[in-house]
Amino acid sequence: MNHSSPSTPADPSTPAPEPAAREQSRFVRDLRRTIAVIIVVAFSVAAIGGIIVMLGDIESEPTFQVIATTAVTGACSVAAFCGATLIGRRAQWFGSATILLAFITLLVSILFIWGDPYMWDDPIPGSTGLTIGDILYQVLASIVLVTAVASVSSLILLLVPRSRVVRIGLPITLCLLALGSCLVLVTIWMDGAWEHDWLTRLNGIVWILAALGVVVVPLTSLLLKAGAKPAGAGSAGAADEHETSAGSTRPRATPPASTLSPSSLDRLEAAARAEGLTADELIDRLLTAEPRTPSAGECR
Numbered sequence: 001m002n003h004s005s006p007s008t009p010a011d012p013s014t015p016a017p018e019p020a021a022r023e024q025s026r027f028v029r030d031l032r033r034t035i036a037v038i039i040v041v042a043f044s045v046a047a048i049g050g051i052i053v054m055l056g057d058i059e060s061e062p063t064f065q066v067i068a069t070t071a072v073t074g075a076c077s078v079a080a081f082c083g084a085t086l087i088g089r090r091a092q093w094f095g096s097a098t099i100l101l102a103f104i105t106l107l108v109s110i111l112f113i114w115g116d117p118y119m120w121d122d123p124i125p126g127s128t129g130l131t132i133g134d135i136l137y138q139v140l141a142s143i144v145l146v147t148a149v150a151s152v153s154s155l156i157l158l159l160v161p162r163s164r165v166v167r168i169g170l171p172i173t174l175c176l177l178a179l180g181s182c183l184v185l186v187t188i189w190m191d192g193a194w195e196h197d198w199l200t201r202l203n204g205i206v207w208i209l210a211a212l213g214v215v216v217v218p219l220t221s222l223l224l225k226a227g228a229k230p231a232g233a234g235s236a237g238a239a240d241e242h243e244t245s246a247g248s249t250r251p252r253a254t255p256p257a258s259t260l261s262p263s264s265l266d267r268l269e270a271a272a273r274a275e276g277l278t279a280d281e282l283i284d285r286l287l288t289a290e291p292r293t294p295s296a297g298e299c300r
Contacts, residue, residue, distance in 0.1 A: 025273060028088035035084040035099070039077040046073040068113045076106040082151040090275070091157045098150040105147045108140050141188050149181045152214060159221045160281050166221045173213030180206045 050070035053063045079102035086095025153174055161167040183203045187193040194200060260268070265279075272282040 025088075025269070032084055032087050035080065035087070039080055039084075043074050043077045046070040065113050069110060072106060072109040072113070076102045076109075076147075079105070079147050079151040082154040085158060086154055088273075089158075089277070091154075094150070094157060095154055098147070098154050101143065101147040101150055105143045108143055112136070112140060138188050142185055145181060145184055145188075149177050153177055156214065156217065159218060160277065162221070166217060169213055169217040169220065173210060173217050176206055176210035176213055180210050 047070055049066050053066040056063065080099045083095040083098030083102065086092050086098075089095075156170065156173060159166060159170060161170055180203065183199070183206060187199070187203070268279050268282070272279045275282060
């Protein structure tokens, strides 16, 4: 007697998994892992060097240089990590720029820590006593400022604008951070800029509003996400109450448990990658979206 194993017929309407999308997802995952490994190794080496020098003469100049290098490496590693969180998303170009800024900041900072910027005291021709060392200090201050603001902006760009408050507050906060950075850069590169009272007041107001947006917008996004309720939940609860008060003895039908097929999961992940989101974020956005009124053709 011949026994034949049952075979599952293939559904011709089911699309095949997209190999290109899977390959892109694997590349993004490997890139994030590589960046994380580089950050951990760089900061670990700097931390070990700092511990070693702390066991010796802590008042020597090499000790200060190693400790300063450890601190700068840690700060730049955090900035690079903030940029790496955007890899694979819609704003990944901004994340790549943040990583590049963190690397440049680390190189320039190490140059100042281990070099001798005071030897560049030659005055620049045509300037009023401005030296090359002064220019380098201005460059360092500008790079540090831009890198710090880019790191904060990278974290804010992770928010999913699922509500009107976040959709409006997110670009406003980013614009305030950009405006505050420009105002500070003006004070860095223009002599006597701090002497203008209106510029100092404007600078303070802009940064206060930017800090308010950095705190309020993420908290608002989290609170709205935690308090979000699927559409129709209120009407379903009202119907249940009505049935209970009426004393209905009709048994309720338990909805059957269902799972998505692998092909549906692949299509969902591909749609989420096209939007620059994760699958959970895409489902959350679709479920919390405003209900659409069906057309006449759909009601038939």
